[in-house]
Amino acid sequence: MTQTQRLPVPQQVAWDALNDTALLKQCIPGCESIEPDGDNAYQLALTAAVGPVKARFKGRMALQDIQAPESYTIQFDGQGGAAGFGKGSAQVKLTPEGDETLLTYVVHAQVGGKIAQIGSRLVDAAARKMADTFFARFTEAVGGGGANEDDDNTETEQSADAGKTTDGGDDTGTKRKRSWTAWISKS
Numbered sequence: 001m002t003q004t005q006r007l008p009v010p011q012q013v014a015w016d017a018l019n020d021t022a023l024l025k026q027c028i029p030g031c032e033s034i035e036p037d038g039d040n041a042y043q044l045a046l047t048a049a050v051g052p053v054k055a056r057f058k059g060r061m062a063l064q065d066i067q068a069p070e071s072y073t074i075q076f077d078g079q080g081g082a083a084g085f086g087k088g089s090a091q092v093k094l095t096p097e098g099d100e101t102l103l104t105y106v107v108h109a110q111v112g113g114k115i116a117q118i119g120s121r122l123v124d125a126a127a128r129k130m131a132d133t134f135f136a137r138f139t140e141a142v143g144g145g146g147a148n149e150d151d152d153n154t155e156t157e158q159s160a161d162a163g164k165t166t167d168g169g170d171d172t173g174t175k176r177k178r179s180w181t182a183w184i185s186k187s
Contacts, residue, residue, distance in 0.1 A: 001021055001107045001127055005135045008143035011096040014103060015069035017142045018092070026139040032056075040066065044078070049132065051122040053114050055083030069108050084113020 007014045017023055021034040021042065028034075030047040035045045040063040047056045059078025066072045070093065075094030077087040095102040111123055 001131070002105070003107075003123065003131060004102055004104045005139070006097075007101045007103055007139060008099075009101060010099060011094050011101045012069050013142060014094050014101040018094075019089070019140070027134050027141060038062075040064070048080075048126070050115050051118040052085075053079035053083050053118060055115075057083075057086070057102045059086075071161040080113070080115070082109055082114065084115040086111045093127055173178075 009017070018166060021036075025031045025034050028046060032045040032047065033043070035043045042061050043058070044061060045056065045058050047054065057078040057080040059076060061074055061076040064073045064075060072092055074090045074092065076089070077085075079085050086109055088106040088107060090105050093104045096106065107127070109127070115123060
């Protein structure tokens with residue numbers, strides 16, 4: 001998985017935030033704990049759902065190839081009991097762009113157990129959803145404004161859902177909102 005995120009803060013602020021375990025705990029979906037485990041290493045516990053499989057994962061992450069405040073590599077390994085395991089690495093790079101920072105990451109991961117049986121599409125979708133949730137929370141925490149973009153997307157998605165009428169048809173434009181509103185009013 002490869003993705004780039006625009007953070008509304010300077011590079012050093014982004015770097016400091018990415019190394020703040022209390023902040024990361026708040027931003028990582030399902031994160032229960034992040035505890036130091038040696039130099040640049042941490043023990044993590046989190047609950048995650050991948051398709052129909054929901055499990056508590058315990059694992060370790062270590063930061064390597066640290067080039068502050070520009071980049072590092074995260075090595076991770078987690079066990080979810082009967083649900084399976086995940087392991088891999090993520091290369092994270094911060095590039096200054098004016099008063100903002102572009103964060104680019106490339107993740108290589110392997111999964112096994114029940115999670116692997118679900119199929120790569122569901123695993124990829126779950127990973128993408130976790131990443132999107134993390135970055136929405138992270139962007140909001142470090143500089144605000146990130147949630148506004150997500151709110152706009154949510155509003156657009158809600159407007160699209162609003163077009164569904166009781167007879168299963170799909171209206172468009174302003175009429176769509178009126179038919180949905182009228183349906184709610186009748187309830």
